Amino acid sequence: MMYPDAEFLVVGGGLAGALTVHQLRSADRQVVWIDRQFDHTATSTGAGIMNPITGRKFVYSWQFDRFFDRALEIYSILEKEPLPILHCLSIQKGLATPGDVNNWCLRLGTAPYDRYMREPELPTRYPFLNGCYQLGRIDPVFRVDMKQVVQAVCDKWGGPINGEMRSPRTAWINGQLLTMTNNQTVILATGAPIKDIQDVHLPLAPYQGQALLIHSAELPQDVIFHHKLKVVPYGNEIFWVGTFDRWDDRQEVPDAQGRQKLEDDLNAHFHISYTVIDHLSGIRPSSRTRRPFAGPLVGWENTYVINGLGTKGASLAPLVVDHLCRHLLSGEVIPEEFKQPTF
Ligand SMILES: Cc1cc2nc3c(=O)[nH]c(=O)nc-3n(C[C@H](O)[C@H](O)[C@H](O)COP(=O)(O)OP(=O)(O)OC[C@H]3O[C@@H](n4cnc5c(N)ncnc54)[C@H](O)[C@@H]3O)c2cc1C
Numbered sequence: 001m002m003y004p005d006a007e008f009l010v011v012g013g014g015l016a017g018a019l020t021v022h023q024l025r026s027a028d029r030q031v032v033w034i035d036r037q038f039d040h041t042a043t044s045t046g047a048g049i050m051n052p053i054t055g056r057k058f059v060y061s062w063q064f065d066r067f068f069d070r071a072l073e074i075y076s077i078l079e080k081e082p083l084p085i086l087h088c089l090s091i092q093k094g095l096a097t098p099g100d101v102n103n104w105c106l107r108l109g110t111a112p113y114d115r116y117m118r119e120p121e122l123p124t125r126y127p128f129l130n131g132c133y134q135l136g137r138i139d140p141v142f143r144v145d146m147k148q149v150v151q152a153v154c155d156k157w158g159g160p161i162n163g164e165m166r167s168p169r170t171a172w173i174n175g176q177l178l179t180m181t182n183n184q185t186v187i188l189a190t191g192a193p194i195k196d197i198q199d200v201h202l203p204l205a206p207y208q209g210q211a212l213l214i215h216s217a218e219l220p221q222d223v224i225f226h227h228k229l230k231v232v233p234y235g236n237e238i239f240w241v242g243t244f245d246r247w248d249d250r251q252e253v254p255d256a257q258g259r260q261k262l263e264d265d266l267n268a269h270f271h272i273s274y275t276v277i278d279h280l281s282g283i284r285p286s287s288r289t290r291r292p293f294a295g296p297l298v299g300w301e302n303t304y305v306i307n308g309l310g311t312k313g314a315s316l317a318p319l320v321v322d323h324l325c326r327h328l329l330s331g332e333v334i335p336e337e338f339k340q341p342t343f
Contacts, residue, residue, distance in 0.1 A: 002178050006032040012189035013160040014043035015146050015317045016306045018153040023325035025157045034163030040252045045282030047232045047240045048144035050315040052116045070319040078152040085148045090139035094132040094227030104136045128271045144314040167198040168303045186303045192283035203288040203341045206249040210258035210281040211242030216274035228269045254281040286310035293340045294324040
């Protein structure tokens with residue numbers, strides 16, 4: 001029998017799986033951690049921006065401050081010099097029309113917007129921007145290096161074993177079939193590919209996002225531009241540029257059409273010289289309710305799921321993982337809003 005002492009099997013080496021392993025191992029519990037080790041995951045692709053103000057109408061992100069406080073806390077704990085996880089930046093949001101400026105100004109001076117949104121300005125400071133009427137600044141905004149979060153957990157507790165979950169209680173590890181006993185707890189933190197696990201049906205609406213990594217010496221290194229595309233500083237004159245989206249999850253790898261569209265949009269809106277150094281893609285694990293969920297997998301004994309982190313995993317994951325782990329470790333009730341949706 002493989003891993004007879006294991007109390008927990010955590011499946012998934014992305015942000016959700018890594019934070020879950022960290023919480024369980026910090027509580028001195030016996031955990032086996034597996035991942036199918038595929039390059040194109042959401043965690044390895046996403047920019048990790050924790051943005052309090054989102055969408056065309058500049059809406060305050062759902063319960064942002066509640067999630068943000070816990071996120072700052074856990075990422076600060078995991079952060080180790082010289083490899084930072086948290087990067088404090090601001091967003092310059094391109095306001096393309098007078099209507100956008102009006103919508104922006106409607107928010108100014110009211111809580112909680114006044115904490116993050118500043119008066120619009122002319123874009124004269126950034127002459128390389130094309131087609132930008134005015135700029136609205138969101139400040140402060142943090143970028144989370146999600147890959148570094150996973151790395152920090154691996155450094156502290158050891159990385160995941162190469163293995164693939166095929167059904168909610170059985171995995172293939174090194175060519176051997178592992179079946180969990182009834183008293184061993186399985187936690188599925190597999191993001192969008194959960195659909196490939198036999199007999200698991202969740203109300204997900206995942207979609208692919210592609211992004212470029214570019215090198216450019218002509219952009220500031222402390223500002224995220226959101227002008228048609230997001231251009232996000234990664235340090236050392238490297239920038240993440242995204243996204244090109246496909247509204248399904250049939251394709252996991254990046255493709256030529258995505259790269260062309262990203263370069264076309266970048267050339268149209270940013271007059272800069274650059275070289276492309278990588279082309280990324282991942283599937284966002286969005287739920288149909290656009291809310292994250294965590295708790296028992298309906299229909300399965302001793303099997304739990306955390307999913308639905310969607311486009312906001314960096315801010316949502318720490319608190320959702322906390323609730324799941326507190327439930328597993330001390331029986332605390334998971335708040336109703338994180339219950340698995342049933343449609
Ligand atoms: C283009 C793009 C941009 C994004 N930008 C942002 C952003 O700016 N801010 C933000 O907060 N979020 C952003 N996100 C979303 C964020 O990346 C996700 O919410 C988060 O990474 C989800 O983490 P996860 O662990 O649930 O899933 P994943 O990162 O997908 O991890 C799941 C892991 O499980 C493994 N796995 C899957 N199936 C199996 C199996 N059967 N057996 C074993 N292992 C398995 C996979 O290999 C993977 O390692 C973005 C995502 C994309 C794609």
